[in-house]
Amino acid sequence: MDEARALLRDVWGYDGFRGVQEDVIRRLVVDGENALCLMPTGGGKSLCFQVPALLLDGLTLVVSPLIALMKDQRDALTARGVAAASLDSSLSVEESTAVRQQIREKKLKILYVAPERLNNEMFVSMISEQEIALLAVDESHCVSEWGPSFRAEYLKVSRFAKEIAAQRVLCLTATATPSVVKDICDPENGFNIELEHGVFSTGAFRPNLSLLIKPCLNFKSKVALLVPSLKGRGDGAAIVYVTIQKQADELATELTETHKLDARSYHAGMSADKRKEVQEWFISGNGIVVATIAFGMGIDKPNIRVVVHFQIPKTLENYSQEIGRAGRDGLPSTCVMLPSSSDMPILESFARANTPSKQSLHVWLKSVSAAPVDKDGTISANHYEQSNTFDIGRNTLSLLFTILELQCGLLRATTPFYQEYNVKPLAAAPMAFENIGRHDTKESRALRSGWKTGKTWTSIDVIAISEASGIDRTELVRQISRWEYSGWCEVKVAGVRSRYRVLEDLPTAEEDIQQLAEQLFKQLHDREEADVARLRSVAEFVKGGTCYAHELANYFGDDKSVPGGKCGNCSFCKTGLAIPFEPKYDAPFSDKQVRWILAVCGVRDDPRMLAGLAFGVTSPRITALGLSKHDVFGCCATADFGKLLERFEAECAECGFKNKAVLAPPKEVKTTGAAAKAGPAKSGSTAKTPAKRAAPAKTGGGAAKKAKKA
Structure with a gap:
């Protein structure tokens, strides 16, 4: 370990390790064993693999879902002379x-890649073909199917x-409950x-953080409590987390124009350049970012004085x-949370949005x-086309294919390819494009016969042309590559298609497909219920009745880090009172509302x-019918x-599950306030009669969403 300490001093400029860093490094380097490191965000997890990478012979491969973080760490390492x-x-x-x-050429010590x-x-x-001395898996809680941040x-x-015979593995995460830890460490x-000797944790308790929870009635009362917290933060920055993109923009504008605070919004709906600009502005100063959860990962800013949750967070993992x-x-x-009872419905709709119907799963499996x-x-x-066709979200599709791969053993994901190639003349040699028109090979002839010429670009659907000509797709792609290498054209690609090697015969009998669809639906439904339960556990956490810091640490299996079970700084420790918080869910609905939905939508x-339409769960099909804005x-x-x-199962069964003709909402129907939730427009209103059209396919739709998440 002397060499490790020397590297820490000479390369990174630190006099000593912090927390469990030295224990983790010893486990990897001296013992040569796998390890799991549980350390809060910003606690120094990266040194736990970067130092061993320089001590071990071979390559350290780091798997991380965060491209921005990969680039930041890579640049920092290369600046220190590390081959990364x-x-x-x-x-x-x-x-x-x-x-x-x-x-x-074995010139690298550290290589960062995304799991895809x-x-x-x-x-x-x-x-x-390389010697993988260490595989580091960042954000490893994503491995657990029962974790809230699960990624297929x-x-x-x-x-x-x-498969690559990694000599040792280091898993890293800031948040993991005992069940998630067990999943990560599972030998199968x-x-x-x-579990006993390979798991290292610094503890979930941060004594310098004050957890304050202040229930509010509405947006106005939230802003009234938010502004003093931001103005009193002193010499430091602040992050305000909101649920949807639109609110990030609206609240940032409110803080800037009305309350004269230096605030900017950040969310996934902004361009990459704009997000980068906001992030750099935040890191270099002491401003306020109003953001969805898309913001914050990988940001190493020490003086963030205030973090606000403008709505209730969807999980305690997210909150932590x-x-x-x-x-x-x-x-x-x-750390301020401003929950209101009206926060729950939209968060629960997000949890419900990932489960498609059994019918959608059945038709997808047949395809x-x-x-x-x-x-x-x-x-x-x-996946984009399948999402629209079968009314299944793209994240859910990825999970479904992964289940077919890992649990069923039917498929094996392999290198994706592009369906669409676009070509145009090179600016430096525009006349060279004419060579393509004269190129006399069967592949070139087939490509020309099926391409579509535009004003600038000529588009080529290699799948359609392959099916029409009988020429293998790979041969068509090689021909386009030869055009490019010959300097005849510029090429860009679109329409990525995921590719799967067939390992076992896929089910074709109706009974087998139905049985598999039932299994898949049950698995997705169980995940949905777990997500809803996690959300409702946050509501119970808010109600309190004990020290919030101790309750949070206990949730992550750390019941001893808060001295005496009282931090002395949270809302409960300061008042000794539980919070009278009553979230809105499981309220009754009326026959009038059901009739309104059935009148508007003929599905x-x-x-x-x-049920999703009534509850506010968007889907590709709902969006395609224009219902997400109704x-x-x-x-x-x-x-x-x-x-x-x-209720809707009974209504559909009464109709024999046959679609009605009215499948589009009336145009220009908008009401406000309570009336928007009460029922259909009354007779005499300006609502137009919906146009009748043929029933659509069983599933279908666009991909936009009413309330975009991060």
């Missing part, structure tokens, strides 16, 4: 080629660790980490991670089973979609979702 690189979607072709060359990179056959083949691609990382589906960005310099900082198998033994799917083949959307937002579903 990343392979991510932001690199040019030339930059990617240079990194691969460094890997082959592990589906790339060329990358896996290249890495398999993370399920494949433990398999990847075994996790990373085979010894977000307040963890405050006071990293160890100085007193304040997967019927997909044509290419000569290389693979099938392909455009009868999917009761879950109708007053009927969310008119039963505080109802019991299960009872709504039962």
Whole structure:
């Protein structure tokens, strides 16, 4: 360990390790064993793999979902003379080629990649030829199916660790409950980490943070409490978290124009350049960012004095991670939550949005089973198109394919490819494009016969042309590449298609497909109920009755870090009083509301979609029908979702699950206030009669959402 301390001093300029850093490094370097490090955001997790990377022979591979964080760490390491690189979607072709060359020549010590990179056959083949001394898995709580931040691609990382024979594995996370820790450490589906000796934690308690919870009635009362907190923060920055993108913009404007505070908004609906500009502004000063949860990951700013949750957070994991960005310099900082009973419906709708109907799953499975198998033994799917066609969210589609891969053993994800290639003349040699028109190969002839010429770009759907000509897709792509390499054209790609190698015969019998659809639905429904339960546990946390810091630490299995079970700084410790907080959910709904929904929307083949429409759960099909912007959307937002579903199942069964002709909402129907939730427009209103049209396919739709999440 002397060499590790010398590296810490010479490369990073620190005199000694903090917390459990030295214990983790000893476990990896001296013992040569796998480890899990639980450390708050900003606690120094990265040193736990960066120092071993320089001590061990071979390459350290870091899997992280955060491209911005990868780039920041890579740049910081290279500035210190460490041979580090990343392979991510932001690199040019030339930059990617240079990194691969460094890997082959064994010139790198640390390589950062996203989990999706592990589906790339060329990358896996290249890495398999390297000596992987250490595999570091950042945000490893994403591995757990029962964690709130679960990501389907993370399920494949433990398999990847075994396949590349990684000599040791380090998992890193800031938030993990005991059940999630168990999932991460599991020897079968996790990373085979010894629970007793391989798990290291600094504890969940941050004594410099004051957890203040102040229930509010409405937006106005929230702002009245928010402004003094922001104005009194002293010499430091602040983050205000909101639920939806529109509110981030509105609240930032309110703080700036009305209260003369230096505030800017940040959310995923902004351009990448604008987000980068806001982030750099925040890091370099002491301003206020009003943001969705898209903001904060990987930001190493020590003097954030105030973190505010303008609405109730959707999980205690989210809450813990977000307040963890405050006071990293160890100085007193304040974490304020401003919950109101009306916060719950939209958060619960987000949890409900990930589960499609059984019918959607059944039709999707039939399409997967019927997909044509290419000569290389693979099938392909455009997740965006499938989302629209089958009314299944894209994140859910990724999970479904992962289940077919890991649990059912039917498929194996492999290198994705692009469906659409676009070509245009080179600016430096525009006449060279004419060579394509004269190029006399069967591939060139087929491509020309099926392309679509535009004003600037000529688009080529290689899937459609392959099916029409009988020429393998890969041969068509090679021909386009030859045009590009010959200097005849410029090429850009679009329409990424995920590709899956078929390992076992896919089910084709109706009974088998139905059985698998039932299994998939149950798994998704169980996840949905777990998400809703986590949200409601936050409401119980808000009600309190004990020290908030102790309650939060206890949730993460750390019941001893808060001395005497009282922090002395939170709302409960200061008042000794529980909070009278009564969230709105499971309220009754009326027959009038049900009749209104059925009158507006003629869908009868999917009761879950109708229940989602009533509850305010958007989906591709709801958006395609124009219903996400109709007053009927969310008119039963505080109802019991299960009872709504039962009611619409009965209504659809009475119609034989056959769609009605009225499948589009009346135009120009908008009401305000309570009337918007009460029912349909009364006779004599200006609402127009909805136009009749043929019933759509069983599923379908666009992809936009009414209330965009981060």
